Amino acid sequence: MGDLNGHVGVDRDGYNNVVGGFAIGNRNREGERLLDFCVLNNLAIMNTYFKHKDEHNDVKSIPSLSCDSDHRMVKGKINFIQPKSGKGPVRKRFTTEKLINPEVALQLAQKVEENYTEPETRDIKVEWNKFRDGIKKAYEDVLQPKTTGRRKKKNTPWWNEVKEWVRRKNKAFRIWMKTRRPQDRQEYVSRRNETEIIKRNSKKTAG
Structure with a gap:
């Protein structure tokens, strides 16, 4: 995908399944596009799910290796323990x-x-x-x-009320990604904002 220069920021509202609890900074336009892409394709930004230290002794760059760009190859070691599903405290x-x-x-x-x-x-x-x-x-x-505390498939009746709005938002997003026209982006942003409002109102009513 290349370097998107996207900053997703610490605000997780509407993106709880995409952004973890260790994001930093403020969101920029590229970060917003990255979030929308992840939502559309059911992806998560994994480096926001881990706490970052000031020093990473197991990560280093290799300046002698040419990548034919202004970027440098990075070598690192990661120990990842997959959490056990459904074993958390209840x-x-x-x-x-x-x-x-x-x-x-x-x-x-x-x-x-x-x-x-x-x-x-x-x-x-x-x-x-x-x-x-x-x-x-x-x-x-x-x-x-x-x-x-235990993962389980939730029954959310409010989803039936908002899924059509989500479908329209995703359709507008695909059109904008294809055309890159400013008016199509504005249409997508409008659809996205409308969907978030409908989603919040439906959740409050269901609750």
Whole structure:
């Protein structure tokens, strides 16, 4: 592919499956095009998935080897351990995003009040455990916990609402990559922005 001079930046919004947690800097236009290319072809920018050190003793350039360009051959050693799929720690979390709904927030407050009991002993540990268990029970009743940390195929009904928008965005992208005309790029950017808005709104509605 050559040197694209693309900087993808630290912002992962909309590109969580493409950019890892160790990207740096700000995004430029070439980086934006690179991200779109990766999304279209189901690729990831792997050097953003690893923490970079100030010194890399196992990487060096070879200036004596001519590449017939202003670039230099780089020699390096990488130890890559493939993560085991589905073996991560399994955790449960409460769906606190539902609290944005005032009715759900009121229901939770009522449950907490119902589960609260006046202290019956002078034992702080006993009373604290009772208070903690009452809060937890209220959250379990109102904000049903869900399992996180294990990879699994998710059922996302909101996708049916946005897949047509994604199809239009990808079509506009392919046209622009073929023609390279400014008006086609503007059409693609417009489609991309519309799709992101529709996607966010659909997720909020589904949540």
